[in-house]
Amino acid sequence: MANTASAAKQARAAIRRREFNRVLLQAARTAxxxxxxxxxxxxxxxxxxxxx
Numbered sequence: 001m002a003n004t005a006s007a008a009k010q011a012r013a014a015i016r017r018r019e020f021n022r023v024l025l026q027a028a029r030t031a032x033x034x035x036x037x038x039x040x041x042x043x044x045x046x047x048x049x050x051x052x
Contacts, residue, residue, distance in 0.1 A: 034050070035047055
């Protein structure tokens with residue numbers, strides 16, 4: 001447990017940041033798997049559409 005109010009606030013912020021980062025990482029992993037599966041299937045035109 002945090003000993004001060006600022007430490008408690010920082011702990012809450014760290015939890016929010018960690019959850020958000022986990023969402024971003026999972027989205028990146030999913031996109032990577034999707035891209036690799038398209039490339040391996042020979043659908044390079046569809047794979048190129050994933051890039052901006």
